[in-house]
Amino acid sequence: MKIHRIYSAKSDDESGYVLSSVLIVGVLLTSFLMSLFVIIIAVQNSALKRLNKKKIDLACQSAIQTIISEDRSAPFITETLSFKFDSITVETNCLQKGLFQEILVTGKYEGDSSQVIYMLGGKQPEPFSNALIQSRGNLRSTVAGNTFINGDILATSKKFSVGRITGLGRTTMPFYKGTITSQDSIPSKLLIDSSYNSLYDFESHHSKITTSQEYFLLNEPNYSNRDKEVNEINTYELELDGKIYSEEYSPVFRILVKGIAKINEATSSNIDLEIFSDSTVTIEGNVSLENCIIVSKDEVYINKNSSFRNVQFFSKKGITIDGCEFLYPSIISVNGELNESTRDTSNLIITNSIINGMLLLTSNVIGLDANKSKISVDKKSLVHGMIYSENNLELHGTLNGTAYTYNTYYYKKPTEYLNWLVNISIDRSKLDKNFLLPLGFKQNIKMKILGAEWLH
Template sequence: MKIYKLYSGKSGDESGYVLSSVLIVGVLLTSFLMSLFVIIIAVQNSALKRLNKKRIDLACQSAIQKIISEDRTESFIKENLFFKFDSITVEANCIQKGLFQEIHVTGKYKGDSSQVIYLLGGKPSEPFSNALIQSRGNLRSTVAGNTFINGSILATSKKFSVGRITGLGRTTMPFYKGTITSLDSILSQPLTDSSYIRLYDFESHHSKITTSLDYYLLNEPNYSNRDKEVNEINVYELELDGKINSQEYSPAYRIFVKGITKINEAANSNIDLEIFSDSTVTIEEYVNLENCIIVSMDKIYINKNSSFRNVQFFSKKGITIDGCEFFYPSIISVNGELNESTRDTSNLIITNSIINGMLILTSNVIGLDANKSKISVDKKSLVHGIIYSENYLELHGKLNGTAYTYNTYYYKKPTEYINWLVNISIDRSKLDKYFLLPLGFKQNLKLKILGAEWLH
């Protein structure tokens, strides 16, 4: 009997074990259902955030489309703009970036946000559909050598005569494929001076946070270890050395230089860099620069085997480029000044180079003998884009695009040939259809997106 009772008691214990197992299974099932519920909620929230993000992105794109579709009388947008799309707030912070327009567009909605930086240029309009524009009044132009222009010509006269220069072949007529249109007057300075003069007003670029040094070596360690709150420094001498590459967005790093600026041999940089120099700037051989603006009150020297992309160089006294390649979009501009005591000899000299972008020469006074400034492109060079000169253009190399000039120029010792088209080769048909001009022209250029960088 005792044995039986013991057996019965054991049987009751097993029933208790079964009940505990059921409870455990119930708890596990409840936990699973709760976890599944949490996952479903998380997936729904994630999907909602993606949907919100997509809506914000579309709002940012709508804002920039609205901006570029509006007619504007000013070349650059200087004020910040605000938009509302449904419940999404979009702010557009507008900045003049060299001769392009930079717009930081930020959209916000229910704690989510998107930010994109747009770079805008101008779609070429009339008269840039022509291959050659000569703006000098009462033009009398002469053609010599192996000159051929594939495209139309706009000038103040249709009178183009054939001339001879010893040692050069006779031009085959017709020397152009297109039409010649004459107007009584053509703007000689369609690029507004206010667009580039501001670049030389260094004080206007200063930020509130700055630091000063006698000498600054800009290299990878110094850039990486910089105070991130300081985006501007003032130095007496600047040297850029080594490789400085960054994949992350950072605001433009501005350096104001009182003395000499030197970019050392084989230096390589893709950071958003702006250099404003009171003195000369020298770029040595094998340099690679991207996303850089250099403004010099003196001369800029650019040496062989260097390459550049998305750069803008401005100089008051002249730029010399030898054996380099500039990728689109690039702007190279000399902005000379003629005064009563000196001649203007601010030249833009291109030798053995490839330029994808725009060459610019401006002058405060045109049509005077004292103005000797010129753009000179040698026969080993190729320009794909626009050449714009408010004085002389000496073109020996090939141009795929448009030349807009006050005078054409050719020199064979001891004679200067003014408004002679000598060995000029221009092919307007080869200008890329997506090519955009810098802003600042008096013609009402339609804004177009040059590039976009999504930050988040």
């Protein structure tokens, strides 16, 4: 039988490699198709995650808009609220942040999530559309010097007479551009006491503190190396020094101080910081602070060439500011108390400074001679925003915005001039329409977003 050779092993015969080449091409093609399939799946998953993320972000925004649109009798929201938007669960953790509202919004859907912190302020309601509001009953006001008010005036009387003070020029009439409206009664207190009194209840802010220390130095090493699970410190003396910065979000760092607190010269910080002190707080020169709340049961002293942004300072005894700049939004508030044995001399003194925000002076008793508290703004200072005083306002500098006060006040040794408008300059038209007020007023103020920080 003749046997035919079907395979040759000669090295120059390539017919035996045909099947192997086909297999290689097949494997490569299969690998390519599998890789393409994996890429397509990954792209689809990525697109789906982006779509889910967008849906969650929109749900978070819808939740905050729902909160803003609702009418509420209380000035602040403190409860946890839950929402459902097309199978997306949104929870909000609401708390009072000084005199603003902070809301942490968390949205979850199919394993994806978004988280954002909103800060809310209040829209400008009536009567803050006026340039000047004087709430003292049966007002008899006198105008002197270089006084001019660009905007409307609301008072308990339309009677503004022209007076003279030695050394001052005579007021050019009319001294205002707008209208004067009178009401028989104007509330002397618009700010709800509990809105700021709760800030002085220090223990309620420090429920987790179990130990105390004699002295705490807050600087970059101590902040960076701290126990991240511990965001509250109880100390008898506090000192801030150097640069304390954080590029990432961190929970608020709270410090309860039994004694004095001092922020050293040239210190700068942007961390979310809250300081509650039983004693005085001193901020030395060339300091730069952002995202900070300071509450003192004593006095606060703020020295030259310091700058601040998104800060809120509160004091029961008085705040003195010299040669500083406060960027919007900022709140500076003195909350004085008058008792049977002492006068109220809790003053808010502004010299050679620029304030973009709110100056507030409150008192537990209004209209008594023993109440000597006042807001004083010297002629070298500029305020862009709102001044609210439940007692005296001594305004020498320029105000671009609104002044709401019980009395206007002027002093030229040895004479006090009560409810004299002397060298007052107010321009309501220069206040930005998007300027937001603090919350806590008796009026049902509509909330509006002051700022937002997306965490993830």
